[in-house]
Amino acid sequence: MPNLVDDLFPEPESLHPVPEEQQPIREYEALRDSGLFRWATLDSTVYFRRLGWVGFWAALIAFPIAASCFPTDSQLGHTILSIFEFSLFCVALATVRQVLGWSYVQRRLSQAAIVYEESGWYDGQIWEKPDDELAKDRLVVDYQVKPVMARLYRTFAAIAVIAVCGALLWPFV
DSSP, X not given: OOOXXXXXXXXXXXXXXXXXXXXXXXXXXXXXXXXXXXXXXXXXHHHHHHHHHHHHHHHHHHHHHHHHHSOTTTOHHHHHHHHHHHXXXXXXXXXXXXXXXXXXXXXXXXXXXXXXXXXXXXXXEEEEOOHHHHHHHHHHIIIIIHHHHHHHHHHHHHHHHHHHHHHHHGGGO
């Protein structure tokens, strides 16, 4: 005789065949809690302070290189500007890395069909999300992921504008 409890509350695997670490909501949670990617979810002051630290350490790396490329007594402006541009480049790389990670999670959460692998690269499967799970995932995209993506795009745009201004300033220093 079938058990009514088992019929009403089936095992989670039968409801969700995607392995837990490949479920889009779990990927989102893992990304949100991981080191570099968590930065974009922090308060603006903390976020920009962390990006500033990336720029600071990049400047420390760039200083000896720039100082050896330009004589500091006659081309101090070029030395400083090249250090600044390298720092901006490193901050831009950190921002692009964050954009790539967050856009991957956004795409996985928004898709109605999930591609997953049960045991290896050779056995890919596709699972259609139920409508209620798709609606929940899209709410996460709208209210959690899109604001993060907007912040990252604004950050990258500001970096690009500052870098172009620095490049335009080059002939005059």
